[in-house]
Amino acid sequence: MAVTEPSKGSDAGNPSSLLSDDFELNAEKWLVGNGHDATIGTMVVRTGTGPYSIGVILLTPETLSHPKVFRQLLPVAGLQGAGLSHLYFDKTPISEEHILGLHRRPLERGMHSVIKTFYRMRPCVCAMALGSAQALLDFAISHISNVKARELHSSLQIEIEAIRNLNYRAALRIDDNILDGAAVSLAKACSTEFVEKVVRIMPKLVGTELFLTDIWLQKTITDIQGYEWMEGSLDMQRLNILAGSI
Numbered sequence: 310m311a312v313t314e315p316s317k318g319s320d321a322g323n324p325s326s327l328l329s330d331d332f333e334l335n336a337e338k339w340l341v342g343n344g345h346d347a348t349i350g351t352m353v354v355r356t357g358t359g360p361y362s363i364g365v366i367l368l369t370p371e372t373l374s375h376p377k378v379f380r381q382l383l384p385v386a387g388l389q390g391a392g393l394s395h396l397y398f399d400k401t402p403i404s405e406e407h408i409l410g411l412h413r414r415p416l417e418r419g420m421h422s423v424i425k426t427f428y429r430m431r432p433c434v435c436a437m438a439l440g441s442a443q444a445l446l447d448f449a450i451s452h453i454s455n456v457k458a459r460e461l462h463s464s465l466q467i468e469i470e471a472i473r474n475l476n477y478r479a480a481l482r483i484d485d486n487i488l489d490g491a492a493v494s495l496a497k498a499c500s501t502e503f504v505e506k507v508v509r510i511m512p513k514l515v516g517t518e519l520f521l522t523d524i525w526l527q528k529t530i531t532d533i534q535g536y537e538w539m540e541g542s543l544d545m546q547r548l549n550i551l552a553g554s555i
């Protein structure tokens with residue numbers, strides 16, 4: 310799902326990538342998961358100058374193997390498995406039938422469908438962040454050596470249960486009404502803030518030496534920094550919470 314551009318990240322509803330009237334695609338996208346070797350995908354593009362001229366196109370194996378398509382893996386410090394990639398399409402021909410949702414009204418086929426996908430995915434990102442936090446807490450258990458650290462661990466375990474419950478309820482709310490996105494934003498904000506807090510507290514739970522030298526711990530902590538950027542940063546979640554009702 311290629312949405313992000315080098316100068317348009319959080320401002321995802323205003324892409325520069327353009328599908329021209331004669332169905333030529335000029336696009337640059339980056340930070341796209343598995344984009345360098347995917348054989349199929351979707352891309353958010355501008356189809357005109359108006360505010361509703363945003364569409365989603367299907368990227369078929371033929372399009373992705375076209376000689377005017379350039380794809381490369383981005384060098385990253387963490388989350389190597391996500392295969393974050395840089396994609397460049399230079400006057401690449403696109404078949405009209407690969408513009409998705411033409412049977413729908415213009416507003417519904419573009420950003421509307423992207424927002425719905427974001428809202429559906431957000432509880433999954435929360436669950437991954439909470440899973441990472443739980444893995445850190447589970448790791449810490451066998452290294453805790455004093456009462457203060459044990460109490461701190463217990464309070465973090467209570468907090469994670471509460472956020473897990475919040476995420477579950479937010480996901481139910483999205484199942485009921487796909488455009489009711491404030492609760493999933495709250496869950497995403499709480500999950501990412503919580504997992505980053507657990508990272509900061511880890512030295513108190515396991516000791517500074519182990520914190521700095523354990524390879525699994527260091528890898529997990531590096532990967533955790535990615536959650537902030539998946540499905541919208543904290544600032545964007547806060548704007549969404551303010552715009553919605555909880």
Ligand SMILES: Cc1cc2nc3c(=O)[nH]c(=O)nc-3n(C[C@H](O)[C@H](O)[C@H](O)COP(=O)(O)OP(=O)(O)OC[C@H]3O[C@@H](n4cnc5c(N)ncnc54)[C@H](O)[C@@H]3O)c2cc1C
Pocket residue numbers: 310311312313314315316317318319320339340341342388391393535536538539540541542543544545
């Ligand atoms: C692991 C991972 C997987 C990803 N997968 C994909 C993918 O598959 N497809 C894809 O298209 N993209 C993907 N992304 C990219 C991700 O969607 C972007 O990183 C994200 O949208 C933020 O965009 P940006 O990096 O350009 O940051 P920016 O939008 O430049 O944000 C920088 C800072 O400015 C703040 N900010 C921006 N706008 C506002 C505002 N209006 N008000 C207040 N603060 C603001 C942000 O909160 C942030 O703190 C992925 C990223 C990661 C880390």
